[in-house]
Amino acid sequence: MSAASPAAIDAMLDAAGLAPSPAEREQLLAMYERFKPGVEALYALPEARYEAPALVFQAEPKLTAWGA
Amino acid sequence: MTEIPLTLTDAAAALRAGELTSAELVEESIARADALDDQLGVYLVRFDDDARARAAQADADFAAGIDRGPLQGIPIGVKDILAMAEGPTTAQSLILDPAWGEGKDAIVVERLKAAGAAITGKLTTMEFASAVPDPDKPFPLPRNPWDLDTWPGGSSSGTGAGVAAGLFLAGVGTDTGGSIRIPAIFCGVSGLMPTFGRVPNAGCVPLGYSLDHIGPLARSARDCGAFLGAIAGPDPRDPYAVDRGVDDYLAGPLDGSLAGLRVGVERINHLGVDPEEDPAVAATFEAAVARLGELGATVVEVTIPHYAEALVAAMITCVAESLAYHREDLRERAHDYHRSNRSMYPLGACFTGADYVQAQRVRRVAQRSLATVFADVDLIATPGATRVSPTYERMLTGGTMDVLAGVHTMYWDAVGNPALVVPMGFNGDGLPLSLQLAARPFEEALLVRAGDAYQQATDWHLRVPPLAAEVVAA
Numbered sequence: 001m002s003a004a005s006p007a008a009i010d011a012m013l014d015a016a017g018l019a020p021s022p023a024e025r026e027q028l029l030a031m032y033e034r035f036k037p038g039v040e041a042l043y044a045l046p047e048a049r050y051e052a053p054a055l056v057f058q059a060e061p062k063l064t065a066w067g068a
Numbered sequence: 069m070t071e072i073p074l075t076l077t078d079a080a081a082a083l084r085a086g087e088l089t090s091a092e093l094v095e096e097s098i099a100r101a102d103a104l105d106d107q108l109g110v111y112l113v114r115f116d117d118d119a120r121a122r123a124a125q126a127d128a129d130f131a132a133g134i135d136r137g138p139l140q141g142i143p144i145g146v147k148d149i150l151a152m153a154e155g156p157t158t159a160q161s162l163i164l165d166p167a168w169g170e171g172k173d174a175i176v177v178e179r180l181k182a183a184g185a186a187i188t189g190k191l192t193t194m195e196f197a198s199a200v201p202d203p204d205k206p207f208p209l210p211r212n213p214w215d216l217d218t219w220p221g222g223s224s225s226g227t228g229a230g231v232a233a234g235l236f237l238a239g240v241g242t243d244t245g246g247s248i249r250i251p252a253i254f255c256g257v258s259g260l261m262p263t264f265g266r267v268p269n270a271g272c273v274p275l276g277y278s279l280d281h282i283g284p285l286a287r288s289a290r291d292c293g294a295f296l297g298a299i300a301g302p303d304p305r306d307p308y309a310v311d312r313g314v315d316d317y318l319a320g321p322l323d324g325s326l327a328g329l330r331v332g333v334e335r336i337n338h339l340g341v342d343p344e345e346d347p348a349v350a351a352t353f354e355a356a357v358a359r360l361g362e363l364g365a366t367v368v369e370v371t372i373p374h375y376a377e378a379l380v381a382a383m384i385t386c387v388a389e390s391l392a393y394h395r396e397d398l399r400e401r402a403h404d405y406h407r408s409n410r411s412m413y414p415l416g417a418c419f420t421g422a423d424y425v426q427a428q429r430v431r432r433v434a435q436r437s438l439a440t441v442f443a444d445v446d447l448i449a450t451p452g453a454t455r456v457s458p459t460y461e462r463m464l465t466g467g468t469m470d471v472l473a474g475v476h477t478m479y480w481d482a483v484g485n486p487a488l489v490v491p492m493g494f495n496g497d498g499l500p501l502s503l504q505l506a507a508r509p510f511e512e513a514l515l516v517r518a519g520d521a522y523q524q525a526t527d528w529h530l531r532v533p534p535l536a537a538e539v540v541a542a
Contacts, residue, residue: 012418013414013418016414016417017399018414020402021410027408028411028414031412035415038376038380041380042381045430047436051436054428054431054435055428065305066306067172
């Protein structure tokens with residue numbers, strides 16, 4: 001799978017309500033193009049095929065929130 | 069200005085021997101800040117009077133035979149992303165609502181106060197502990213005391229620079245991709261990132277919820293162990309804090325020996341891969357590894373598994389988690405953010421929810437694979453960075469990714485294992501280089517033991533930047 005096009009990135013940013021300046025957009029696109037192949041490679045890692053994510057949801061909420 | 073002990077643990081011993089008072093320590097810290105901070109940009113706000121009051125209380129407690137532990141009466145700085153009742157937290161940003169945490173202490177700050185520390189002020193960072201500083205914003209640009217044209221590292225910039233220059237004996241840092249260890253490396257001090265969940269994060273402005281670690285920077289590994297003992301441990305107000313007892317991080321044995329330990333040396337992902345690797349790094353690292361062997365460790369070669377994948381997973385995790393926190397402010401007040409964050413946080417919108425979850429699956433894979441390596445070795449040694457602190461000119465044009473290219477810290481944030489950096493020498497320009505040691509989860513005491521043994525055999529961690537030495541001599 002190839003990286004999303006700049007137009008697709010613009011659409012994702014727009015959907016998130018984010019409007020970087022042209023210079024910021026250029027930097028963002030450069031970072032995206034740098035990381036996108038690596039993100040795709042995460043799906044190709046055989047050991048991850050049946051792995052559970054490092055996320056834990058606890059049904060019981062913490063009783064005391066900091067700052068409450 | 070007067071000479072005071074360089075290390076927290078030596079100062080703690082002097083206080084107990086009656087050779088020194090906390091009041092003297094704090095006055096010296098204040099005098100050094102007066103002399104140097106205009107150049108260094110360590111502090112965002114100082115609490116001189118409050119620190120004096122805490123020093124007086126510490127001295128009174130010593131006189132009354134009350135001992136709250138090794139931080140009692142010690143001047144300590146706190147990175148300004150932790151809430152502290154004495155003043156508003158800024159996260160070095162125009163964005164953070166001053167009402168956040170107003171009048172409250174982060175759990176770590178509560179513990180430092182209970183330990184009798186004399187907190188001298190809130191310290192510079194990068195905005196929300198990420199990206200690179202923005203000279204157009206109304207905050208100090210922190211400077212490296214080894215070379216004022218260079219950056220002290222970050223995001224715990226003021227903590228690293230302040231410890232190196234002797235403005236306080238230790239300080240609080242936070243580490244999401246290396247922000248305890250990077251300033252420790254660039255400033256030539258020690259920094260300990262504890263296991264994820266070992267120190268509660270509540271009351272600390274988040275960057276990456278599943279990557280953030282709070283920990284100490286100080287002169288020595290032993291100092292870091294003393295500090296960690298005061299701030300570690302569970303708290304029901306923190307959903308990430310691990311419900312597990314706290315070890316004695318100074319239990320050692322701190323006898324200077326590494327006999328019986330196996331150290332895995334990682335070169336393949338660290339040396340010869342950075343096109344701008346400093347020419348002094350490889351030889352300095354090999355000398356440090358040889359020293360570990362001379363101290364009794366069995367040194368073997370290892371390869372860290374899934375290294376590149378874990379770095380990508382950590383980066384995606386960080387931008388996704390940080391965008392969740394910042395999206396609404398970015399929509400409404402983007403111009404108030406620092407330049408580099410305005411292009412970095414939105415990156416989180418360019419990857420999918422599935423990408424984020426896949427990153428968490430890969431983090432688990434990396435953890436499992438790494439555990440097999442740690443079945444054969446007790447510690448893994450790498451260079452902390454393959455470059456020295458960059459000049460501001462380079463950093464402000466090269467950006468965040470350029471800075472991260474030469475540091476080797478983020479893998480350990482991805483997997484959550486503890487990691488310690490200790491100074492191991494200098495490059496040809498007199499800028500610090502560091503050895504990084506990592507251990508199994510919750511084996512911080514072993515890191516302290518190994519770092520302490522190395523520092524008993526070397527004095528890199530006791531070197532003082534000429535700028536600070538001149539001030540003390542004057």
